[in-house]
Amino acid sequence: MQKLIGQLLDVDYMMVNNKPLLRIFCKQKDGKTICLLYNKYLPYFYLVSPEENYEDIKKNILKVYPNLKFEILEKFLPIGYNKKVKALKIIGNDPSKIPEIRGLAEKFGTCYEADILFKYRFMADMQLRGMEWIEADGKPAKTNTVNCDCFEINSIKKIDIQENAPLKYLSLDIECITDATDRMPDPSKDPIIIISLCFYPEYKNKKQIILISKRSGIKNENIIENDSEEKMLEEFINIIKDYDPDIIIGYNINNFDMPYLIQRMETLNIPRMLGRANKAAFLKKLQQGYSTSIIGRVIVDPYEIIRRDPWLKFKRYDLNTVAKEMLNDTKIDIGGIREIKHLWENDINKLLEYAGKDAELALKLIIQKGLLDKFFELSKISGLLLQDIFGGQSQRHEFNILSEFVKENILMPCKPTLKRKSLSEDELKGAIVFEPEIGLHNNGNILVLDFTSLYPSLIRTYNICPTTLLLTDENVPFYESPIGVKFVKETVKEGVLPRILKKLMESRKAVRQQMKNTTDPELLRILDAKQLALKDMANSLYGYTGYSRSRLFVMSIANSITAYGRENIKFSKELVEKNFPVKVIYGDTDSIFVKTNITDLEASNELGNKISEFVSESLPGVLELKFEKIFKSFLILSKKRYAGWSFEKDGDKWKEKIVMKGIETVRRDWCELVGKTMKNILKIILKDGDIKKAAKIFRDVAKDLAEGKIPLEDLVVIKSITKSLDSYDGVQPHVELAKKMLERNPALENIVGERIGYVIIKGTALLSKRAEDPKYVKEHGLEIDSNYYIQNQLLPPIERIFEVCGVTTTELLEGSKQKSLIELIKKSSSKSESKNIEFLENFDSVVCRGCGWSHHRPTLNGKCYLCGGQLAFSFNGNISDKIKILEN
DNA sequence: TATTCGCGGGG
């Protein structure tokens, strides 16, 4: 017997002699992988029915499944306080037979925990967690089913070790060739020609190896030539086995490289032995996309991580853009994807360079940017295995809660079988958003105060949990939510959710404290990832209670949380306004914006702290209203859309910046000019408070546009051709341009998948037909349609900003020295809204004379899209006489 | 205004 210590990487099982044998893959401190084998654990679930029925039920089930075992245990139901029941534990042998047995059992009562994955069933019962350390007693075992040292173990338990074992990372990228011109390559026909691999740490002193499927006499020790695609794939499998990575990385690997590799191996009849056990890599087609599992390894897709990270906002998420933004590095330019075939035949070195760089970039993103740090921590905090942490948040909470329920003898419900849309009649009522005082506020600082993690704090304060829900009249102290739902007080029984949150929030506090006491950058990075993971988990638990497919979905609980939230924020608003010479001009969910009559930063800071202290003292439980920052000027357009010039104290210095919420400056369908101009204008309005100057900036841009002084690059809009050109139904500018370009240069041949950048040029044709290639525009000296750029690109996002500052669109455009501009707009017949420019100040909405519908802005043809009736201007509810303008 | 639809990344 020996003591084994390792970090938990993966768990699976195999059937041996009709019993499951668990295989627990762990990483030792020195980086060596071991596999622990455990055969003393069987699958089971619970059935709840009146106790007197259990003997009959057993007999009935045994008739069909004679090998099952039973126990009757005392348990608590998950929903409702103190609901004791006798539950029938049904113990099976083969985990994969459980769904079938459940089907039968469901005839006799309600099943619990009948859809917990076997590996998680085991982990929850043993209180094990993904990426946490375990200690086991075992002796060496021999098996040919696993590719690392194995031990047969008798016991296993979690132990506390902070550090992480060193992991091995392999990044890969494949290249294919196809004859098809209008689709992606097809693994049943089109070969893989290159597999490029990048290692971290190095493999046999190499950072990189590139495999190719033919011999062309390249002399390079990092290139391995093969006689055929089959041989190349076999070599690939050998390298995986030999290097034995823990993490496999690739850009969009989940939805391209992995599914392609696996399907290709299937097509060519190559055993897909990529994992640490004798089990083929497993590919599953989902509704949309794929999921691949490889025993003992984790597949990591930087594309998915980056796209889902709210802090990483880019215009596009292709590897080139992301690498440029995050690494200041780029892909190798081979002049379009259809060049691959040409390079494969004529310039293989260039192609190898290209493939090599792609794998390298994907690896760099993960390693240099520490993208996995947070996920290691999330795995530890939620208990999920690392490979499952990239899915949704609901699974993270589910396992965490299950582990707690196991400790407290509470049954976990099965996932609700999702019926139709309306599971219940009442809906989730959301948070409160105060009606904002629209416009520019710059005559008195605005203080922003936030409830620190509002929903988690509410759950803790009022002991909100399915397990504390008071369903019957009992003589115990309770909290009653504003919608009349009762939860027993923590003095009676602390809820599971409040306890989980307490743990999450208190460890976050501790981690942040620890961060203040360290300067080691490596440690700081890990600690920051940890506190972020803790914050994520705490903040998303509320969402889980209101998620209709949650195992613990109770609408009245989710509604109680938001109701408490509304109550507390309203209470705070009134308290602040009653006790201080201020006015709350806006608030959303967990924040209030307090307008003061002072402009001094230090004085504002003092007042902010005073308000925070005063309100927090009056708030119940762990609720706290924190003073967050000061806005020297604040521009609010509508609910959830504002910009401000913020000041935050950092030590004894003030840090200032422009913050924006709900106001976008980057959008796929906008050219660069739009964002640039917007930022510029907002800066001037907020910092200088000079609206006239801002308006002048706008007019200058308009003027420069008309005079052709704006660089073409700032006017380009880029869109992709996603399918063959004739399969597009409507007319879209980039599609029309692609057609044109093809006509001019038939050698382009395949344009599908290409990104087309276009500008709109002057002319009388339909807008879409006037899309043109910027290069062509330069070469032929064509004139861009400045009117289009003003009306369709600049004006829509910017006019609202000026409008709330009291500048009408008329004024905005009139001051322009380019008098003809207005004329131009008036005459332009394609856009009726342009014709209204002159009269904008005379109406506040556009109403249909037929159905009375109030439109936000005039429609293109001047007719109501609901009933086809004529539109008319309306001011203060009165329909204007100037209908003629529309009809002209 | 509500609701559905389709797409992203990759070769």
Place this chain on the structure above:
DNA sequence: GTGTACGCGAATA
């Protein structure tokens, strides 16, 4: 494998 996405803009009624 006792399972499986999501969020958003555009189009449509």
